[in-house]
Amino acid sequence: MARRLNKDLLHPAIAEKVWLAFVRGDFAEAVFTAMCTVEVAVREAGGLAQKQVGTKLMQAAFGQGGPLRDPEANAAEQDRLMHLFIGAMGSYKNPYSHRNVALEDAGEATEIVTLARHLLRIVDARRPALQERQTDEA
Numbered sequence: 001m002a003r004r005l006n007k008d009l010l011h012p013a014i015a016e017k018v019w020l021a022f023v024r025g026d027f028a029e030a031v032f033t034a035m036c037t038v039e040v041a042v043r044e045a046g047g048l049a050q051k052q053v054g055t056k057l058m059q060a061a062f063g064q065g066g067p068l069r070d071p072e073a074n075a076a077e078q079d080r081l082m083h084l085f086i087g088a089m090g091s092y093k094n095p096y097s098h099r100n101v102a103l104e105d106a107g108e109a110t111e112i113v114t115l116a117r118h119l120l121r122i123v124d125a126r127r128p129a130l131q132e133r134q135t136d137e138a
Contacts, residue, residue: 004022004106004107004110005018005019005022005023005030005106005109005110005113007019009114009117010113010117011037011116011117011120011121013037013041013120014033014034014037014113014116014117014120017033018030018033018034018037018113018116021033022106022109022110022113027103027104027105027106027108027109028100028101028102028103028109030109030113031092031103031109031112031113031116032093034112034113034116034117035088035089035092035093035112035116036093037116037120038085038088038089038093038116038119038120038123039053039054039057039089039093041120041123041124042057042058042061042068042085042123043057043061045061045067045068045123045124045126045127046060046061046066046067046068047067048060048061048067054089054090054093054094055086055089055090055094057089058082058085058086058089059082059086061082061085062078062081062082062085063082066082068123068126069082070126081122084119085119088115088116088119092112092115092116
């Protein structure tokens with residue numbers, strides 16, 4: 001199992017917990033933990049309210065006027081990135097939040113965790129840009 005998911009390639013925010021769940025064969029827990037971490041990172045990076053969760057949080061963060069929306073990108077790309085985050089939450093976080101979902105395929109779990117890693121990298125890249133915009137506005 002450990003060879004299927006290289007711990008060193010995981011985002012630091014998910015590396016330990018996700019990798020341990022994966023090695024135990026608890027793929028559903030690995031996916032849920034990874035996607036919950038994305039949700040928390042978006043909320044924190046965007047300075048959004050704790051009550052905002054899931055797809056609505058992604059709309060608030062990456063939608064029109066959202067703090068994590070890239071003002072340098074064209075409108076279509078801005079919207080597609082928002083939809084990527086919405087789709088990830090709707091497909092890979094929400095089901096595990098509301099019911100027991102069986103996930104027994106290590107390959108699929110690896111792919112979803114890798115997507116979470118990518119989403120976390122996007123959020124990380126938005127943090128300095130957001131801080132710079134806020135400084136310029138002040």
